[in-house]
Amino acid sequence: MLTEKVHIAVPTAFFEDESLNIQGTISHIRDLYKQGVKSVLVSGSTGEQHSLNLQEKMEIINGLELEEELIRNMEIIFGVASIRQKEAEELAEKIRHTKISGIMLGYPPYVLPTQEEAFIYAKRIIDLANKPTILYNNPKRTGFDLSVINIIQLSKIDLVVGIKDAGSQEKVERIKNGMNRDDFYFYAGGEVGLEEKVLFGYDRLSSIAGNAYPAEISQWFQNLLMKPKVSEQECEKIESIMEQIYQGNAIVNLKKILNHKGIPIGICRSPIGNI
Incomplete structure (x- = not known):
């Protein structure tokens, strides 16, 4: 089971030639761990997942497995998605035999599977990974919107613990009304x-801004869960953070901040970062 209410969706580090920098990625995770972060999402929702080929994802997993302290003390969630189901299956099988805590299961961009095809895709990957699973619905980026019926059906699988970016208030209400469990979580993708x-x-957070401000974002989210309004002072602090991260391209802004801190996170793969 995934118990943390907040995980940080970490960016992937790249060298200047856009090749993968595994140690740069792990350096950032180590830094977050030292700051008290208990859960991270790797190869996930920072928009870089589909720029990574299967071999690169496998190499990141191999690098993580060598980090015994991190694997032992953090919830490490790994993003699993591919345009080709066969590659997603291979990645899931790899993860099954690791100490990675869980997976975030994304849907293929561009190809627009039917709801039936998407259900089979998800079921197959969940079975192969055999890890706690967060479904990741992101129609803005993929063009595919997982249906209420599919979400409810997949929630009947014990390994499925929640969904990220389920959709509108009306859709969330329909999902909640249609399922028979109270341990299914709704993850917000980012702070906007x-x-x-x-x-x-929404009762859990897949954080973007937490890469740079983990303590502040976690405290703000915990406060939001406890009461509808937070203090004016906290609002001003969060507004400043949001402006730094989300004014422009969030991943580009994050990498600038992290590089400035001395974390070797490097650049983005073009065309991201062209400006």
Whole structure:
């Protein structure tokens, strides 16, 4: 089971020639761990997952497995998705035999599977990984929107613990009304619109801004869960953080901040970062 209410969706480090920098990625995770972060998502929702080929993802997993302290003391969630189901299956099988805590199961971009095809895709990967699974619904990026019926059906699998970016208030209510479990979680993808999402049922956070401000974002989210309004002082602090991270391209801004701190996170793969 995945118990942490907040995980940080970490960016992938690249060298100047855009090749993979595994140690740079792990250096950032180590730094977050030292700051008290208990859960991270690797190869996930920072928009870089589909720029990584299967071999690169395998290499990141191999690098993580060598980090015994991190693997032992953190919830490490790994993003699993591919345009080709066969490659997602191979990645899932690899993860099954590791101490990685869970997976975030994304849907293929561009190819627009039917709901039936997507259900089979998800079921197959969940079976192969045999890890606690967060479904990741991201129609803005993939063009595919997982249906309420599919979400409810997949929630009947014990390994499925929640969904990231389920959708609107109306959709979340329909999902909740249609399932027979109270241990299914709704993850907000990033901090934009978070206050509103918490009000209509989102109860966990896949954080972007937490890469740079882990303590502040975690405390803000915990406060939002406990009460509908936070203090004016905290609002001003969060507003400043949001401006730094989300004014422009969030992943580009994050990498600038982390590089400035001395974390060798490097550049983005073009065309991201062209400006």
